[in-house]
Amino acid sequence: xxxxxxxxxxxxxLESCVKGRVVQRVEVRDAGVLHGVSARRLREALxxxxxxxxxxxxxxxxxRTGGPTLVLHFGMTGQLVCARxxxxxxxxxxxxxxxxxxxxxxxxxxxxxxxxxxxxxxxxVARLLDGQGPDAMxxxxxxxESALAARRGSVKTVLTDQxxxxxxxxxxxxxxxxRARLRPANRASDLTESDRRRLxxxxxxxxxxxxxxxxxxxxxxxxxxxxxxxxxxxxxxGTSLRRSRMAGRGTxxxxxxxxxxx
Numbered sequence: 001x002x003x004x005x006x007x008x009x010x011x012x013x014l015e016s017c018v019k020g021r022v023v024q025r026v027e028v029r030d031a032g033v034l035h036g037v038s039a040r041r042l043r044e045a046l047x048x049x050x051x052x053x054x055x056x057x058x059x060x061x062x063x064r065t066g067g068p069t070l071v072l073h074f075g076m077t078g079q080l081v082c083a084r085x086x087x088x089x090x091x092x093x094x095x096x097x098x099x100x101x102x103x104x105x106x107x108x109x110x111x112x113x114x115x116x117x118x119x120x121x122x123x124x125v126a127r128l129l130d131g132q133g134p135d136a137m138x139x140x141x142x143x144x145e146s147a148l149a150a151r152r153g154s155v156k157t158v159l160t161d162q163x164x165x166x167x168x169x170x171x172x173x174x175x176x177x178x179r180a181r182l183r184p185a186n187r188a189s190d191l192t193e194s195d196r197r198r199l200x201x202x203x204x205x206x207x208x209x210x211x212x213x214x215x216x217x218x219x220x221x222x223x224x225x226x227x228x229x230x231x232x233x234x235x236x237x238g239t240s241l242r243r244s245r246m247a248g249r250g251t252x253x254x255x256x257x258x259x260x261x262x
Contacts, residue, residue, distance in 0.1 A: 016082065017105050018051040026047055057135050059169075075112070075115070077092075148164075149196065152187060
C-alpha cells in the first residue's frame with residue numbers, strides 16, 4: 001500500500017511531468033475511479049487549465065490548477081506514471097492527462113479502492129481532508145506527543161490512525177516502533193515522555209530516509225527488509241521476529257529489542 005514516502009514520490013512525478021503545463025486532453029478509461037464527478041465534468045474542469053505546484057497531505061495528493069483541484073488517493077495499488085501519449089496503454093491505466101506531444105500523466109490502479117475527486121473550490125478540498133490529522137512529516141514534537149498521550153489504544157493503532165497522524169501505514173509503523181524499541185501492542189497513553197520523544201525522533205529519521213528512497217525500502221539493515229523472509233530474524237540482534245495481527249494488519253516485531261512493557 002502506498003504510504004507517505006510513496007505519495008511524496010508521486011508528488012514529484014506530478015511536478016516533473018505536468019507542472020506549468022496546460023492540460024490538453026483528459027481521457028477517462030474507467031470512471032470507476034472517479035468519486036463525485038463524471039468523466040465529462042472532469043474533462044470540462046481540467047482541459048485548458050495549467051497544473052501548478054502540487055501538494056501532499058499524508059496519503060492525499062492535491063494537483064492544483066489555480067481553479068479546480070484534482071485530489072488523488074492511491075488506496076492499495078494506485079500510482080502515478082509519466083509516459084508518452086504514444087506509449088502502449090496498460091490494463092490498469094484508468095485516467096490519462098495529456099499535457100504535451102511527449103508528456104502524459106497516468107493514474108494507474110489495479111484494485112480501484114480509492115481514486116480521484118474534483119474540488120471546485122478550496123472549501124471542498126478542506127472537506128475532503130476533514131478528519132485528517134497533521135502530516136507526519138510536518139507535525140512538531142509537542143503536537144505529536146500530545147496526540148499520543150491522549151490515546152488509550154495500542155501505539156501502532158494510534159500511529160496508523162489517519163485522524164491522529166496522516167501518512168503512516170503498516171510498514172512505516174512497524175519500522176518506526178522497531179527503531180524506537182517499543183512493542184506495537186503497548187498502550188499509547190502508557191508511554192513515558194522519554195518513549196514519546198524517542199518515537200518522534202525515530203519517526204522523523206525513518207521518514208527522511210524513506211522519502212529519499214521513494215518508498216519504505218526493504219534494506220538489509222531495516223526491519224522492512226526481513227519481515228517477509230520465510231524465517232525472519234531481527235537485523236539488529238538476530239532474534240527470530242514475531243508476527244501477529246493488530247486491527248487486521250500484519251504486525252512484525254522483535255521480542256528482544258521490543259520487550260513487553262518497553
